[in-house]
Amino acid sequence: xxxxxxTPSHQVTQMGQEVILRCVPIxxxxxxxxxxxxxxxxxxxxxxxxxxxxxxxxxxxDDQFSVERPDGSNFTLKxxxxxxEDSAMYFCATNTNTGELFFxxxxxxxxx
Amino acid sequence: QKEVExxxxxxxxxxxAIASLNCTYSDRGSQSFFWYRQYSGKSPExxxxxxxxxxxxxxxxxxQLNKASQYVSLLIRDSQPSDSATYLCALYGGSQGNxxxxxxxxxxxxx
Numbered sequence: 001x002x003x004x005x006x007t008p009s010h011q012v013t014q015m016g017q018e019v020i021l022r023c024v025p026i027x028x029x030x031x032x033x034x035x036x037x038x039x040x041x042x043x044x045x046x047x048x049x050x051x052x053x054x055x056x057x058x059x060x061x062d063d064q065f066s067v068e069r070p071d072g073s074n075f076t077l078k079x080x081x082x083x084x085e086d087s088a089m090y091f092c093a094t095n096t097n098t099g100e101l102f103f104x105x106x107x108x109x110x111x112x
Numbered sequence: 113q114k115e116v117e118x119x120x121x122x123x124x125x126x127x128x129a130i131a132s133l134n135c136t137y138s139d140r141g142s143q144s145f146f147w148y149r150q151y152s153g154k155s156p157e158x159x160x161x162x163x164x165x166x167x168x169x170x171x172x173x174x175x176q177l178n179k180a181s182q183y184v185s186l187l188i189r190d191s192q193p194s195d196s197a198t199y200l201c202a203l204y205g206g207s208q209g210n211x212x213x214x215x216x217x218x219x220x221x222x223x
Contacts, residue, residue: 033209043156043213045205056207091155095209103155 002026004104006092012110016081021107023075023092032075033093033101034067036060043091049075082111114139116201116214124220131188133217135201140182147175147186148200150216156200160186191221 005024013019025032034046047057049067066078075094079086089108093101115138125131133147144163148156162168162175162184174187188195198216205212 031209035211042215043150043200043202043211045210045212048207048209056210058210093209100158100161101156101209101211103157106155 002102004092004094004102006090006104006107008107009105010108010110012112013082015084015111019079019082019086019109021077021079021090021092021109023077023094023104024073025075025092025094026102029094029096029102031055031095032067032069034077035091035093035103036088037091037106038085038088046077079109082109084111087111114142114203114205114212116203116212118199118201118214118217120215121218122220123217124222125191127191127193127221127223129191129221131191131195131219131221133186133188133199133201133219135184135186135214137182137184137201137203139203140179142182142203144204145175145177145184146202146211147173147184148202148213150198150200152198156213159199188219191219193221193223195219196221 007022032049037043045058047061048055064080069075089106091106092104117136146161147159150156160175162177168175172189176185198218200216201214202211
């Protein structure tokens with residue numbers, strides 16, 4: 001069964017450092033998303049990406065965040081200067097043009 | 113601001129019983145609703161989607177939607193210990209794929 005693959009599974013970083021989280025979408029999927037879940041909190045939408053550009057973003061997705069698909073396969077989320085409150089599980093999700101989102105297993109980010 | 117409310121639980125049911133999970137939402141214009149299951153430390157997994165008033169059945173799962181009351185529910189028949197997880201209600205926040213999740217209801221099925 002095709003799946004969304006995320007790396008790394010866990011990253012520990014110092015406050016102020018840059019972090020890049022990577023996602024390999026399911027091959028025929030065209031829509032890509034990042035969500036985050038702070039421990040014990042709701043799953044929150046960050047950004048959607050289609051046709052090599054952002055189609056929608058939430059208030060959480062401020063100037064510290066960026067997304068790109070540099071090589072046609074990986075879909076990345078970059079956090080430029082991490083803050084303590086960025087500690088969370090980050091989920092990549094993809095789909096075709098139907099409603100079902102396929103989530104990756106997540107990347108746990110710990111900011112010290 | 114669209115909101116999705118769920119009782120956080122935990123909801124404890126004995127094995128074989130029916131588990132009933134409920135969700136209310138704030139935006140009367142919402143059209144599409146989803147139930148996801150999330151095991152501890154894992155990613156959300158879609159169980160059911162429902163778009164029309166009434167019931168939708170898939171195996172042991174039945175989703176119920178009442179748009180007039182702004183209420184969505186999920187029934188799990190013949191609950192199994194493997195059903196123990198957090199169940200997330202979600203709806204579209206903006207475009208397709210932008211989901212607003214509730215905080216989830218933790219279900220515990222006791223053998």
